[in-house]
Amino acid sequence: MTDEEQTLRIIDEELDRALGGLSAPPGFAAAVRQRVAASRVSPLPEILDSIGWAAILAIVFALLLWLLPMARGAWWPVAAGSLLIAPALFYGWRSIRAITE
Amino acid sequence: MASDQQFEAVLSAYQHKVFRLCYALLGDRAAAEETAQDVFVRIWKALPGYRGESSLSTWIYAIARNACLTAMKRRAGRLAISLEEPGVRVAAERRASGPATPDRRPDVLRLVAELPENYRQVVLLYHMEERSYEEVAAMLGLPLGTVKTWLHRARKQLAAAMVEERS
Numbered sequence: 001m002t003d004e005e006q007t008l009r010i011i012d013e014e015l016d017r018a019l020g021g022l023s024a025p026p027g028f029a030a031a032v033r034q035r036v037a038a039s040r041v042s043p044l045p046e047i048l049d050s051i052g053w054a055a056i057l058a059i060v061f062a063l064l065l066w067l068l069p070m071a072r073g074a075w076w077p078v079a080a081g082s083l084l085i086a087p088a089l090f091y092g093w094r095s096i097r098a099i100t101e
Numbered sequence: 102m103a104s105d106q107q108f109e110a111v112l113s114a115y116q117h118k119v120f121r122l123c124y125a126l127l128g129d130r131a132a133a134e135e136t137a138q139d140v141f142v143r144i145w146k147a148l149p150g151y152r153g154e155s156s157l158s159t160w161i162y163a164i165a166r167n168a169c170l171t172a173m174k175r176r177a178g179r180l181a182i183s184l185e186e187p188g189v190r191v192a193a194e195r196r197a198s199g200p201a202t203p204d205r206r207p208d209v210l211r212l213v214a215e216l217p218e219n220y221r222q223v224v225l226l227y228h229m230e231e232r233s234y235e236e237v238a239a240m241l242g243l244p245l246g247t248v249k250t251w252l253h254r255a256r257k258q259l260a261a262a263m264v265e266e267r268s
Contacts (some may be wrong), residue, residue: 015211015228024120
């Protein structure tokens with residue numbers, strides 16, 4: 001065995017000894033889970049947002065009924081109100097689903 | 102939730118590999134731990150969008166390398182190998198106390214720390230990954246030939262440095 005081969009053998013042995021089997025410290029996975037939990041987005045703002053928009057639409061609808069007496073008792077204001085509220089509910093549901101997935 | 106289960110499986114399978122990759126790239130245990138945690142938070146956020154265009158390991162190692170590059174930029178100007186690392190600190194103290202004697206254990210870790218960055222990363226990973234060229238190439242995103250060449254040159258430099266230190 002030449003001098004260089006001998007030196008390389010020593011280097012390999014020392015590095016295997018120092019670095020072989022190196023692994024993540026204990027508690028690493030728990031720390032990751034903690035950080036993941038902390039960075040989860042809460043659905044609460046989306047829910048409050050949906051309630052707020054639904055309330056605004058309901059007020060607009062009530063005002064329209066009040067301002068347009070001919071709409072009272074007719075079927076089309078109900079259909080128009082549903083058309084307004086249904087997309088709001090749909091988008092709210094989609095947002096909540098996206099952040100809780 | 103399905104993505105939570107997938108994330109748990111990824112965390113369990115890759116935590117040590119990602120930590121070792123970060124350690125090889127950053128050369129500092131504390132920084133490697135923090136960056137590896139960042140890597141898994143990124144993976145958790147990106148996992149629902151993973152469509153399998155590349156293999157899972159390739160995708161994870163790419164995220165890890167990017168996170169390490171960000172960490173390196175953040176601490177640019179500081180030493181690549183921290184003097185707080187036990188091996189390096191002891192080596193620095195020994196160096197200060199005079200040349201190594203033949204009966205002492207060789208300070209290979211310090212010599213590795215003095216290698217050019219790309220050589221150092223390859224050497225560290227090669228020994229952490231049970232001397233697998235393929236694994237090192239996959240983790241660093243390099244061609245196998247490049248890994249072999251860099252490793253060969255790094256070992257030559259290490260051997261020369263060790264001989265010089267002894268004489």
